[in-house]
Amino acid sequence: MQLNLAEINAELGHNAEKIVEWALSLNKKAICTTNFRPFEAVILHMVTRIQPDTPVIWMDNGYNTEATYRFANEVSEQLKLNLQIYLPKRSRAHREAIDGQVPGLDDPRHAAFTEEVKLEPFARALRETAPEVWFTALRATDTAVRAQMEPVSINPDGLIKVAPLLHWSSKDLYQYLTAHNLPNNFDYVDPTKGEENRECGLHLSH
Numbered sequence: 001m002q003l004n005l006a007e008i009n010a011e012l013g014h015n016a017e018k019i020v021e022w023a024l025s026l027n028k029k030a031i032c033t034t035n036f037r038p039f040e041a042v043i044l045h046m047v048t049r050i051q052p053d054t055p056v057i058w059m060d061n062g063y064n065t066e067a068t069y070r071f072a073n074e075v076s077e078q079l080k081l082n083l084q085i086y087l088p089k090r091s092r093a094h095r096e097a098i099d100g101q102v103p104g105l106d107d108p109r110h111a112a113f114t115e116e117v118k119l120e121p122f123a124r125a126l127r128e129t130a131p132e133v134w135f136t137a138l139r140a141t142d143t144a145v146r147a148q149m150e151p152v153s154i155n156p157d158g159l160i161k162v163a164p165l166l167h168w169s170s171k172d173l174y175q176y177l178t179a180h181n182l183p184n185n186f187d188y189v190d191p192t193k194g195e196e197n198r199e200c201g202l203h204l205s206h
Contacts (some may be wrong), residue, residue, distance in 0.1 A: 001154060005150065009152055013150065019134070020047055032056070034058050036072040037068075041079075041177060042165060052080065055082050055131075056083045058083060058085050061190075062117065063092060063189070064089065071185035086121035132159065136163050138166065139166055
């Protein structure tokens with residue numbers, strides 16, 4: 001099936017719920033990735049209210065805050081998520097015993113760290129789940145790279161990437177959480193990014 005991306009983005013690009021409905025109506029195998037950062041309950045609710053058994057993929061890097069782990073548990077129970085957790089091949093304790101603490105952004109080892117704790121687990125998740133549609137909560141305000149993206153795009157490997165919340169503001173997200181009585185989490189840290197507006201690599205390589 002040939003998709004007219006320009007037409008789809010023009011018609012549905014600013015209607016998150018319609019994009020989700022459209023993408024799931026394709027009847028293709030879908031996944032939704034999450035990192036349980038602030039406002040993540042929005043995309044999880046939006047997708048699973050239509051297709052409750054959608055695999056929710058979490059690359060748990062082992063460096064999340066206690067609040068993030070509690071939030072992940074709370075949202076998973078409330079929404080009855082089909083959560084599938086992908087871990088690095090080495091535990092955090094193992095990695096730190098050999099390589100030390102998280103390398104800084106200017107450390108040449110940082111790229112290898114990101115590959116180990118995020119990119120390799122994601123590549124493994126893609127191989128094992130073999131999705132045709134990928135829902136992601138990325139937003140245009142996150143990074144310069146994401147500001148150039150469209151809500152619906154197709155990766156070089158043919159994977160249909162759907163970012164329903166691309167044009168949403170924090171206020172939009174907050175209002176959705178309130179309307180649907182969903183929890184939130186602000187105590188979140190991503191060691192692969194280091195800085196809030198820095199791209200982690202997931203949306204560069206995929």
